[in-house]
Amino acid sequence: MSAASWPLQKALFAALKAALGDAVPVLDDVPQGQAFPYVVIGEDTVTDWPMLGDDEAEEIDTVIHVWSRYAGKRETKELMGTIKAALHQQPLPVDGQQLVTLRFAFEALFIEPDGLTRHGVIRFRALLQSA
Known part of the structure; x- marks a missing residue:
């Protein structure tokens, strides 16, 4: 099991809750x-990141999904924009890890086969080093 994936998920959760509020x-x-x-x-996908010396590091690609039934793409795109602003290159505290970088990788928006549901996909790449 990855040493960093669960602590990163908890940090992402806290940052997203702060950015999106209760709504x-x-x-x-x-x-x-x-x-x-x-x-x-x-x-998420976790890969080993070779470092110099004895330091251990992991690269983690994490996908965040946005689901909406708003008639149009506005709500999904606005939520993806809020998520990007809350996470891209932000210095999130990650328990037991040093977050070296957290970068936006890509986003896409789909209309699900029901014709009503908008599905936004936004991916981030994090590099974490054992603290």
């Missing part, structure tokens, strides 16, 4: 019947 839930698991809009901290 938009930030979730790890979506309960049945969850009202829209909401944000889900999704999948």
Whole structure:
């Protein structure tokens, strides 16, 4: 198991809750019947990052999902903009880790097959070093 992925997820959760407030839930698991809009901290990919000396580091790509039923793309795009501003190159405190960098990688917006649901996907790349 990655030493940094859970502490990073907790830091992302705290930063997103602070940025989005109570109006938009930030979730790890979506309960049945969850009202829209909401944000889900999704999948991550962890790779070893070789460092000089004995330092251990990991690179983590994390996907954040935005779900909306707003008629149009505005709400999803605005939420993705808020998420980017809250996370891109921000010095988040990560328990037991030094966050070297947290960078926006890409975003995409899809209309789900039901024709009603907008699905925004935004990915960040973090480099963390053991503290």
